[in-house]
Amino acid sequence: MQESLQKTTDTNNPKKEHKCLxxxxxxxxxxxxxxxxxxxxxxxxxxxxxxxxxxxxxEDILNVTAIAESTPGPVAVNSATFVGYKVCGPLGxxxxxxxxxxxxxxxxxxxxxxxxxxxxxxxxxxAFVGIRAAVLAxxxxxxxxxxxxxxxxxxxxxxMVLAFVLVAFIKTNAIYAIITCGLIGLLSxxxxxxxxxxxx
Numbered sequence: 027m028q029e030s031l032q033k034t035t036d037t038n039n040p041k042k043e044h045k046c047l048x049x050x051x052x053x054x055x056x057x058x059x060x061x062x063x064x065x066x067x068x069x070x071x072x073x074x075x076x077x078x079x080x081x082x083x084x085e086d087i088l089n090v091t092a093i094a095e096s097t098p099g100p101v102a103v104n105s106a107t108f109v110g111y112k113v114c115g116p117l118g119x120x121x122x123x124x125x126x127x128x129x130x131x132x133x134x135x136x137x138x139x140x141x142x143x144x145x146x147x148x149x150x151x152x153a154f155v156g157i158r159a160a161v162l163a164x165x166x167x168x169x170x171x172x173x174x175x176x177x178x179x180x181x182x183x184x185x186m187v188l189a190f191v192l193v194a195f196i197k198t199n200a201i202y203a204i205i206t207c208g209l210i211g212l213l214s215x216x217x218x219x220x221x222x223x224x225x226x
Contacts, residue, residue: 057102110123188206
């Protein structure tokens with residue numbers, strides 16, 4: 027029995043190590059080739075973790091984004107930690123998180139030494155203009171993708187408009203806007219569930 031247990035452990039460990047390595051390389055690629063931060067990374071995260079590796083379902087992306095946005099820290103890092111944990115536990119979280127932050131760390135480390143000397147060059151300024159335009163396109167892609175998968179009802183549209191007004195016009199802290207919309211969503215779901223029970 028002990029030999030059988032040992033064989034099972036030896037068989038599973040390489041699988042886990044391979045998954046962790048795949049998590050690291052996948053999120054390293056996401057971190058290296060996506061500019062503009064968390065929201066710009068969402069389309070690439072969706073493509074890699076849902077379409078390519080099938081680690082989570084397409085519907086889970088909305089939940090991952092909501093959790094990542096509602097918890098402290100950058101969206102991309104939180105998303106990597108969440109997906110890594112779901113795929114391979116705590117070690118998976120560590121590998122995915124390390125993979126997504128390592129490219130930024132290395133690039134900023136290199137740029138900090140030379141940017142002061144080259145930032146005044148016209149070619150560098152033009153490059154940043156192009157990068158900002160690409161970032162805007164990625165964020166819009168994330169917005170469209172999330173809208174298509176979001177449940178479409180009166181409460182959802184109301185919360186969408188409410189959050190936009192609170193953040194864009196009233197200048198409310200985004201955390202308070204998220205908490206407010208979350209509470210309204212809970213109350214709405216509770217009222218719908220209670221109404222369904224009464225009808226039964």
